[in-house]
Amino acid sequence: MEHKSCKLPFVRLFYILFLSHLVFCQLDYKYYDSTCPNLTRIVRYGVWSAIANDSRMAASLLRLHFHDCFVNGCDASILLDDIGSTFVGEKNALGNRNSARGYEVIDNIKANVEKACPSTVSCSDILTLAARDAVYFAGGSYWTVPLGRRDGRTANKTAANELPSPFESLDTIIAKFNSKGLDIKDVVVLSGAHTIGFAQCFTFKSRLFNFGGSGKPDPELDASFLKGLQSVCPDQVDSDTNLVPLDSVTSTKFDNSYYKNIVNSSGILQSDQVLGTDNRTASMVLNYNKYPFLFLKDFGASMVKMGNIGVLTGQDGEIRKNCKVVN
Numbered sequence: 001m002e003h004k005s006c007k008l009p010f011v012r013l014f015y016i017l018f019l020s021h022l023v024f025c026q027l028d029y030k031y032y033d034s035t036c037p038n039l040t041r042i043v044r045y046g047v048w049s050a051i052a053n054d055s056r057m058a059a060s061l062l063r064l065h066f067h068d069c070f071v072n073g074c075d076a077s078i079l080l081d082d083i084g085s086t087f088v089g090e091k092n093a094l095g096n097r098n099s100a101r102g103y104e105v106i107d108n109i110k111a112n113v114e115k116a117c118p119s120t121v122s123c124s125d126i127l128t129l130a131a132r133d134a135v136y137f138a139g140g141s142y143w144t145v146p147l148g149r150r151d152g153r154t155a156n157k158t159a160a161n162e163l164p165s166p167f168e169s170l171d172t173i174i175a176k177f178n179s180k181g182l183d184i185k186d187v188v189v190l191s192g193a194h195t196i197g198f199a200q201c202f203t204f205k206s207r208l209f210n211f212g213g214s215g216k217p218d219p220e221l222d223a224s225f226l227k228g229l230q231s232v233c234p235d236q237v238d239s240d241t242n243l244v245p246l247d248s249v250t251s252t253k254f255d256n257s258y259y260k261n262i263v264n265s266s267g268i269l270q271s272d273q274v275l276g277t278d279n280r281t282a283s284m285v286l287n288y289n290k291y292p293f294l295f296l297k298d299f300g301a302s303m304v305k306m307g308n309i310g311v312l313t314g315q316d317g318e319i320r321k322n323c324k325v326v327n
């Protein structure tokens with residue numbers, strides 16, 4: 001009896017290790033090497049031409065991948081259209097509506113991939129590769145991504161409404177990352193994505209005029225930077241959708257100036273600036289400000305982690321033919 005109960009944890013451990021190994025192994029760096037050898041070229045060209053046409057697209061594709069992975073895992077659920085009253089997608093969820101961009105870029109790439117390798121490559125793998133290439137074309141680092149994700153057959157607008165928001169506390173944001181298997185370091189590193197792209201005034205306007213009901217701007221904002229923001233985002237509702245670069249220094253370049261901005265009290269979102277003052281994150285901000293290559297290296301590692309959230313593999317999900325609709 002004693003002998004049996006003593007063995008049980010080992011048996012369990014074996015199964016846990018063995019099964020988790022299997023799940024992880026279903027994502028594979030060479031997954032499409034024989035079934036779609038031109039995949040990476042097709043995606044890379046699609047991303048390159050989209051960015052050549054609109055330099056903001058690098059940022060938009062990167063954010064699309066984040067918003068996909070944080071809802072139902074990286075299953076391309078974000079790409080599904082609403083269908084009348086029968087199917088509710090995520091495109092109209094709070095953080096996506098009039099904000100997320102780049103859907104048509106992925107749809108075009110998918111159409112080209114389908115021509116070359118019909119019913120073979122998932123939309124979620126295409127989006128993962130596109131985000132990686134977008135960072136590379138914006139001047140960031142390059143990392144290899146394991147492939148073999150399958151597409152979800154469902155979407156979850158309610159969960160998409162809960163994507164991290166700039167109005168939330170750092171504790172809440174950290175908790176949301178933790179719930180996806182990401183840690184505080186991933187929060188700091190992945191927030192560095194805000195080195196490219198734009199934000200609408202309403203996402204930070206509460207900092208500019210009457211911060212927390214004080215009648216004054218957020219004291220964490222540099223005075224001359226604040227003036228610039230106030231002129232693009234005057235205190236009236238019709239400025240809500242005006243755009244400001246998240247990194248005003250090098251807005252299309254994927255570098256570490258996001259962290260420099262924070263150090264200089266010029267982080268746009270409150271959820272960005274707080275990383276410079278909270279004692280759990282401030283030293284990382286200083287490090288990435290000082291060591292640009294450390295940031296680029298860590299960014300790739302955190303992106304691979306993010307790209308593995310809740311992936312569907314094996315017989316789960318499907319390979320959509322069109323990223324907008326389930327088969």
Ligand code: HEM
Nearest residue numbers: 059060063066099164165166190193197198199200203271
């Ligand atoms: C930590 C929590 C995060 C919050 C609260 C947050 C919030 C936001 C907000 C409010 C915007 C502006 C949206 C708009 O005005 O329409 C934005 C833009 C952006 N976010 Fe985040 N974000 C977070 C994390 C991330 C992560 C993890 C990534 C990617 C790895 C990312 C990538 C981007 C990019 C690239 C843009 C610019 C998009 C464009 O110009 O189209 N963000 N984010």
